[in-house]
Amino acid sequence: MAPGKNVGGRDRLVRAVLAVGLTIVAVQALRTGRRTLGLITGVGALGAGFNATTGFCGINAVLGIDTTDE
Numbered sequence: 737m738a739p740g741k742n743v744g745g746r747d748r749l750v751r752a753v754l755a756v757g758l759t760i761v762a763v764q765a766l767r768t769g770r771r772t773l774g775l776i777t778g779v780g781a782l783g784a785g786f787n788a789t790t791g792f793c794g795i796n797a798v799l800g801i802d803t804t805d806e
Contacts, residue, residue, distance in 0.1 A: 740792055741790075741791035741792055741804055742791070742792060742793060742796045742797055742801065742802045742803065742804060743787050743788070743790075743791050743792060743793045743796060743803055743804070744791060744803050744804035744805070745803060745804070746803075747803040748787070748788045748791060749788075751784045751785075751787045751788040752784070752785070752788035754780075754781075754784045755781045755782075755784035755785035755788060756781075758777045758778070758780045758781035758784060759777075759778070759781040759785075761773075761777045762774045762775075762777040762778040762781055765777060766778075791804070
């Protein structure tokens with residue numbers, strides 16, 4: 737893996753699926769007027785999607801976790 741990546745394999749797949757699920761919840765919440773829930777789940781979807789796309793997680797870096805060798 738390239739330097740700086742600390743999310744790999746199954747972990748990336750789980751984060752991608754989580755991002756899709758959170759996006760669906762966010763859209764449904766916003767459509768029904770539940771703006772707080774929509775905002776929170778939307779931010780979560782962006783974070784999980786970023787992790788899945790880039791292969792980097794800041795929390796993993798702080799905690800010293802590396803799942804690229806799974």
